[in-house]
Every structure is written in C-alpha cells, then in structure tokens.
Amino acid sequence: MRLYLINPTNPLVSSVSAKESRWNRYRVWKPLSLMVLAGLTPPEWEVVIVDENFGAPDYPAMPRPDLVGITAFTSQAPRAYEVAAYFRRLGVPVIMGGIHATMCVDEVMARVDSVVTREAEGIWPRVLEDFRRGGLKRQYDGGHADINDFAPARHDLLPEGYAFGAIQTTRGCPLNCNFCSVTTFNGAQYRQRPIPEVVREFQSIREKRVLVVDDNLIGTRPEHVARAKDLFRALAEANLRKQWIAQATINFADDEELLRLAAQAGCRGVFIGFESPSPEGLREVGKKFNLLKGRDFRASVRRIQRHSILVAGSFIIGLDVDEPGIGQRIAEAASQYGVDNLNTLFLTPLPGTRLWDQMKSDDRIALTVFPEDWKYYTLTFPVARYKHLSLEGIIQEMIACNRSFYSMPRLLGRVWGSLWRRGKPVVSLVANLSYRNNSRLDRKAYADLRRQWRPFPGTNPIQMQTTPERI
Numbered sequence: 001m002r003l004y005l006i007n008p009t010n011p012l013v014s015s016v017s018a019k020e021s022r023w024n025r026y027r028v029w030k031p032l033s034l035m036v037l038a039g040l041t042p043p044e045w046e047v048v049i050v051d052e053n054f055g056a057p058d059y060p061a062m063p064r065p066d067l068v069g070i071t072a073f074t075s076q077a078p079r080a081y082e083v084a085a086y087f088r089r090l091g092v093p094v095i096m097g098g099i100h101a102t103m104c105v106d107e108v109m110a111r112v113d114s115v116v117t118r119e120a121e122g123i124w125p126r127v128l129e130d131f132r133r134g135g136l137k138r139q140y141d142g143g144h145a146d147i148n149d150f151a152p153a154r155h156d157l158l159p160e161g162y163a164f165g166a167i168q169t170t171r172g173c174p175l176n177c178n179f180c181s182v183t184t185f186n187g188a189q190y191r192q193r194p195i196p197e198v199v200r201e202f203q204s205i206r207e208k209r210v211l212v213v214d215d216n217l218i219g220t221r222p223e224h225v226a227r228a229k230d231l232f233r234a235l236a237e238a239n240l241r242k243q244w245i246a247q248a249t250i251n252f253a254d255d256e257e258l259l260r261l262a263a264q265a266g267c268r269g270v271f272i273g274f275e276s277p278s279p280e281g282l283r284e285v286g287k288k289f290n291l292l293k294g295r296d297f298r299a300s301v302r303r304i305q306r307h308s309i310l311v312a313g314s315f316i317i318g319l320d321v322d323e324p325g326i327g328q329r330i331a332e333a334a335s336q337y338g339v340d341n342l343n344t345l346f347l348t349p350l351p352g353t354r355l356w357d358q359m360k361s362d363d364r365i366a367l368t369v370f371p372e373d374w375k376y377y378t379l380t381f382p383v384a385r386y387k388h389l390s391l392e393g394i395i396q397e398m399i400a401c402n403r404s405f406y407s408m409p410r411l412l413g414r415v416w417g418s419l420w421r422r423g424k425p426v427v428s429l430v431a432n433l434s435y436r437n438n439s440r441l442d443r444k445a446y447a448d449l450r451r452q453w454r455p456f457p458g459t460n461p462i463q464m465q466t467t468p469e470r471i
C-alpha cells in the first residue's frame with residue numbers, strides 16, 4: 001500500500017521558496033512532522049514524503065496512492081485543502097493532522113476524510129490499521145505522547161538539497177505566552193526524550209547542519225538545565241561533527257558551563273525571543289523570563305557569542321503598547337543588544353491562543369475570510385487591527401525596522417564584528433543577506449495584502465493614529 005505524506009506550500013512565504021532566491025536554501029526546513037509519521041508507519045507501507053516547498057509536484061504524473069496524510073500550520077491550510085480536494089476527487093481518502101487540524105477541527109473535518117488532533121505517536125498505527133480494515137473514523141485524538149517511547153524519525157526519506165537536518169529532543173512549554181500555540185498544543189509539561197535515543201537519532205541525520213526544533217532546548221527549571229548539560233556532554237562525547245542551531249530563552253546566557261558544553265556539542269546559533277524593547281511590552285505578552293530585574297541583554301548576548309554561538313533575536317511589532325516609531329526602536333534595541341540577526345514579526349492572533357480569544361472578543365481580527373485568509377497568518381503580514389497603528393502605519397514600521405537593522409553599514413559592521421570576535425564571518429554574512437533579501441520580498445507581498453484588506457464599516461476606533469510615510 002502506498003502512502004503520500006504531504007507538506008503543502010504557501011506561496012506567500014517567500015522564505016520557503018527555494019527557487020526564488022539562492023539564499024533561501026538556508027531557510028527551507030525539513031518537515032519533521034512527516035518524517036516522524038513515516039517512522040511510525042508499519043513497514044508494509046510504501047511511504048513517499050512530498051515537500052511542496054521544493055516546488056509543487058506533478059501529482060497526475062505520480063502513481064496513485066492508497067492514502068494521503070497532510071500536515072499544515074495555519075498558514076498552509078488553504079493549499080492543504082486544494083491538495084486534499086484533488087486527491088479526494090480521485091477517490092483517495094485524505095487524513096489531516098498537525099497544529100491547524102487541532103486548533104480548527106470543524107473547518108478541517110469539512111474538507112478531509114479524517115482528522116488527527118494533537119500528537120501522532122500514540123495513535124497513528126491505529127489509524128492506519130482502521131484504514132486497512134475499512135473502518136477509518138472521522139476523528140482521532142493522539143493526546144500528548146509518551147516521550148520515552150518515540151520511534152526515530154525517517155531521516156532518509158527526503159531528497160538531498162536541504163541545508164539543515166531536523167531533530168526534536170523535548171516537547172511542551174510551561175510559559176504559555178499569549179501569542180503562542182505551543183502550550184495549548186504540546187502541553188505545559190516539559191517532556192525530555194532519553195539522551196541515548198537523541199544521540200542515536202542525531203547520528204542518523206546525513207546533513208552536517210541540524211535544526212533542533214525544540215521550543216526551548218534548555219527548559220525553565222534547574223533540572224531541565226541539568227538534563228540539557230547531560231545531553232550536550234553526550235553529543236560531544238559521540239563526536240558527531242555536526243553543527244546545530246536551536247531555540248532557547250535568554251537564561252541560556254546565565255550559565256557559563258551550559259554555554260561551554262553547548263558549544264562543545266556543536267551549537268553554532270541560538271534563536272531567542274526578545275519580543276519587545278519595553279518592560280510594558282514584555283508584560284503584555286507574558287514573557288516572564290525577559291523581565292528578570294537587572295537583566296543586561298547586551299551582556300547576555302555577548303556571553304553567548306563569546307562561545308562562537310550566533311544570536312538571532314526575535315521581536316514582535318503591533319503590541320497594544322507599540323506606538324509610531326516602534327520599528328526604529330526595535331532596530332535600535334536589537335543593535336544595542338548586539339544580536340547577529342533580527343527577525344521582527346507582526347503580532348498575529350493564531351487560532352487556539354489566548355491572543356486569538358482576546359482579539360476575537362474585541363472584534364480586532366481584520367482578515368477573517370477563512371480558509372482563504374489563513375495564507376496571511378505567517379506573522380509576516382498584519383492581520384489584525386492594532387491599537388496605535390493603522391494598516392499602512394504598521395507596514396511602514398516594519399519596513400523602517402528592517403531597513404535600519406539591515407542597512408549596509410550596520411550589516412557590514414556585524415559581519416566585521418563576527419570576523420573580529422570569532423574569525424568566522426561567512427555564516428554571519430549569509431544569514432544577514434538572507435534576512436535582508438527576505439524583508440525585500442515581503443515588501444512586494446504587502447501590495448497583495450493591501451488589495452485584500454477589508455476595513456470595518458464606520459469609524460475604526462483602533463486606527464486612531466498613523467505613522468507618516470517616512471521612508
């Protein structure tokens with residue numbers, strides 16, 4: 001029996017279009033969910049993973065599958081439904097799972113044969129068995145999987161051409177920031193995979209560079225940090241010769257031993273959510289770790305960089321506290337903190353988050369023709385009405401932010417700093433040019449959004465102020 005596992009594309013996400021720019025090769029990431037599903041699939045199935053981010057395949061020319069499984073973030077949902085409709089027209093049953101299917105069950109259920117909510121490990125073999133016996137149910141719930149009992153992902157199934165492999169070592173996050181879906185989806189309990197299994201799976205990855213997809217690799221408590229140290233020791237001992245990047249909270253910088261061990265284990269970059277340059281903004285999103293009294297972000301970033309680990313900082317634009325000028329303020333804060341890369345995203349109400357509930361009840365979600373409008377829920381488009389910024393105002397803030405941070409003098413300054421401190425300017429140069437190029441592509445995409453924007457009838461009390469066109 002033949003199973004297609006499909007990762008749908010979103011043409012608006014410029015960063016995932018590998019053909020659009022050669023820099024984007026470094027920003028096309030392997031769909032780990034489908035590699036995990038393939039690992040859970042019994043051997044009698046022939047599994048093909050289709051990643052549309054490398055170009056939409058010629059489905060009619062491909063052999064007819066018996067079953068199709070589709071994954072989707074919210075922003076991929078419109079394309080997921082097109083793919084589902086195509087296969088259902090051929091009479092092939094379609095199952096959808098992942099974050100969007102979990103958060104918007106009814107919408108998904110109306111467009112596929114079966115929906116799997118939450119994590120697949122505990123349920124996927126049963127789903128396939130039900131299908132084989134002709135008894136596929138409309139809905140399954142995988143709950144939260146037993147972290148000690150994971151089948152390793154199939155790292156061999158996707159073609160070569162990705163710059164990074166992918167692995168997951170922990171699940172869940174207790175912090176529950178208001179804009180984030182992770183706590184609702186994966187639970188508040190921080191679950192850590194057994195270290196020997198992680199090391200074995202790392203060994204099976206063929207790419208030299210790896211993305212560790214964990215939401216927070218080091219966790220929040222002393223015992224989590226202790227486990228992270230043990231993991232790093234084990235990876236260093238295994239001498240894998242891999243370089244990896246990961247996500248962590250700023251307290252990564254607070255423990256010299258942790259930093260040293262991470263670097264020895266191959267850590268070359270860390271993605272940190274700074275979220276807002278102001279304490280009021282941090283309070284608004286509920287980012288407790290960043291509010292630690294006396295935290296010197298510049299010193300924290302420097303401590304990490306001293307171990308030859310690049311720091312990419314993420315900020316949100318469009319919080320209720322954000323007023324005109326916020327774009328420039330973010331660029332200044334990121335430069336002052338000394339981060340190597342800046343990724344600024346629009347505040348976006350994603351289904352299932354506390355922010356969604358708040359904005360929905362305040363009637364502040366502006367793009368609401370679903371499922372079509374989901375394609376804009378990439379965090380690179382303003383989809384809501386913001387308290388002190390109009391649509392045009394917030395777009396100009398984003399452009400100002402990126403123009404300032406990725407201006408050539410600043411960009412070259414960072415590359416020079418990387419050469420001076422670490423003697424390794426190439427990674428910094430590639431990453432900076434990739435972000436700079438991407439922010440240009442986003443600017444083109446805003447034109448499309450402006451056409452789609454449906455202002456609310458009557459006066460909009462939320463569009464009180466606008467930022468003048470300054471650029």
Ligand code: B12
Nearest residue numbers: 029031032033069071073074075097098116119120181378
């Ligand atoms: C790695 C990652 C990325 C990678 C994507 C790699 C890839 N191609 O998959 C990159 C960096 C490209 C990325 C981009 C984005 N991401 Co992202 N990302 C993640 C992250 C950190 C890990 C995902 C992962 O690999 N998990 C490991 C796998 C094993 O778990 P899983 O995907 O949940 O899959 C399990 C189940 O969901 C289920 N399942 C999944 N699919 C299917 C399908 C079937 C048929 C079945 C049965 C089961 C099933 O089974 C799997 C095993 O249990 C998650 C956070 C998280 N914890 O999930 C955010 C997350 C998924 N991302 C998010 C967002 C918002 C984005 C962006 C829109 C914005 C951004 N700039 O970050 C873009 C969207 C890009 C696009 N194409 O539109 C949100 C999604 C929320 C939502 N409702 O859509 C998340 C949840 C983070 C958050 N803060 O809320 N992301």
Ligand code: SF4
Nearest residue numbers: 173175176177180215
């Ligand atoms: S943003 Fe990060 S720290 Fe906050 S809930 Fe999501 S995963 Fe946890």
